Amino acid sequence: MNFNDYQVAAAKYDTFDGVKPEVGDPGFIEKVLGLAGETGEACEKFKKILRDKGGKLSPEDKKEVTKELGDVLWYLASISRCMGVEFQEVAEMNIDKLQSRLERNKIHGAGDNR
Numbered sequence: 001m002n003f004n005d006y007q008v009a010a011a012k013y014d015t016f017d018g019v020k021p022e023v024g025d026p027g028f029i030e031k032v033l034g035l036a037g038e039t040g041e042a043c044e045k046f047k048k049i050l051r052d053k054g055g056k057l058s059p060e061d062k063k064e065v066t067k068e069l070g071d072v073l074w075y076l077a078s079i080s081r082c083m084g085v086e087f088q089e090v091a092e093m094n095i096d097k098l099q100s101r102l103e104r105n106k107i108h109g110a111g112d113n114r
């Protein structure tokens with residue numbers, strides 16, 4: 001499945017399906033909050049693996065964290081869709097940015113547009 005196919009498939013599960021909300025609308029804010037929540041859930045699982053299991057990732061842990069990463073992915077795809085941006089473009093822009101930084105020896109450091 002490519003990124004755009006995923007984005008289309010993910011839209012089926014959007015409770016605001018059929019609506020392309022503006023940034024301030026509940027349907028958009030819900031997704032931004034959902035992204036933060038699901039990112040937190042993934043981080044929480046890693047925290048507990050570190051705290052309670054000495055950082056050892058069991059097959060079950062991997063499965064559970066992978067589910068949370070999928071939830072994060074869903075919100076990323078949905079937010080992009082609401083903005084009218086194809087998910088493939090998000091992925092390609094990210095790799096292009098990282099490749100540019102690599103070629104200019106700017107992987108390390110700070111700043112969004114370095």
Ligand SMILES: [Mg+2]
Nearest residue numbers: 038041068071
């Ligand atoms: Mg979750």
